[in-house]
Amino acid sequence: MVLRDDTGAVVPVPDRVRRVVSLVPSLTETVAASDPELLIGATDWCDHPPGLEVTRVRGTKNPDVELIGALRPDLVLANAEENRPADLAALRDAGLPVWVTDIRTVDQALVSLRRVLTEACRLPAPSWLEEARRAWAARPRPRPRRRRGAVIPVWRRPWMVVGRDTFAGDVLARLGVDNLYAGHPERYPKVALEELVAARPDLVVLPDEPYRFTADDGPESFPGIPCALVSGRHLTWYGPSLVTAPQVLRAQLEEAR
Numbered sequence: 731m732v733l734r735d736d737t738g739a740v741v742p743v744p745d746r747v748r749r750v751v752s753l754v755p756s757l758t759e760t761v762a763a764s765d766p767e768l769l770i771g772a773t774d775w776c777d778h779p780p781g782l783e784v785t786r787v788r789g790t791k792n793p794d795v796e797l798i799g800a801l802r803p804d805l806v807l808a809n810a811e812e813n814r815p816a817d818l819a820a821l822r823d824a825g826l827p828v829w830v831t832d833i834r835t836v837d838q839a840l841v842s843l844r845r846v847l848t849e850a851c852r853l854p855a856p857s858w859l860e861e862a863r864r865a866w867a868a869r870p871r872p873r874p875r876r877r878r879g880a881v882i883p884v885w886r887r888p889w890m891v892v893g894r895d896t897f898a899g900d901v902l903a904r905l906g907v908d909n910l911y912a913g914h915p916e917r918y919p920k921v922a923l924e925e926l927v928a929a930r931p932d933l934v935v936l937p938d939e940p941y942r943f944t945a946d947d948g949p950e951s952f953p954g955i956p957c958a959l960v961s962g963r964h965l966t967w968y969g970p971s972l973v974t975a976p977q978v979l980r981a982q983l984e985e986a987r
Contacts, residue, residue, distance in 0.1 A: 746852065790812045805827050831846065901975065906983075
């Protein structure tokens with residue numbers, strides 16, 4: 731059966747999918763939580779669910795194309811942001827069907843994940859997907875007392891922050907936190923620390939991945955500005971973590987008031 735993925739590319743998905751390799755931690759958890767028997771390969775960074783026992787195929791940016799081919803997957807799952815076009819092209823040249831997701835909002839995530847599971851993997855929609863939809867459709871209680879402007883670093887040395895058109899930015903906006911760099915022309919711009927401080931944010935949001943920010947990073951770099959240490963998985967992953975993300979992140983953001 732021929733289908734089109736999120737990018738519009740045609741993907742020759744077989745009638746029955748039995749073997750899946752995932753090149754994205756979020757998608758690895760998505761498949762494993764829905765039908766763990768399908769998953770045969772994942773990246774070294776795929777650490778959810780805990781104890782996952784599959785063949786490791788290196789990282790998201792340097793997958794072992796030869797090893798993936800040797801696993802004979804019926805389908806390879808990837809993401810337009812996390813995986814390199816050259817690697818995906820090499821997998822396609824090896825004759826492997828590659829399904830690429832492109833997710834920049836919570837709404838897109840809910841639609842894309844359903845398609846990954848029901849169309850690409852030929853699975854019934856899992857109950858957690860409906861739970862995630864309900865979790866994000868519900869109004870926050872209590873509502874934020876006021877919206878806060880924030881900078882959201884994702885790296886330091888050099889400092890990089892969340893810019894325009896990102897999943898993390900949409901997640902925070904739904905929780906009453908506006909990204910001060912949402913209008914930047916780049917999606918993950920490098921910005922000098924002095925400029926970040928000069929933007930006068932109400933809040934600095936520090937996730938524990940991809941850079942593992944700690945309590946020392948906030949006071950050291952942003953003196954006098956409230957800093958929220960948050961779960962990177964709940965902020966940036968689109969999968970089963972969506973079910974609890976509103977509750978987890980809201981509590982972590984409240985601690986920084």
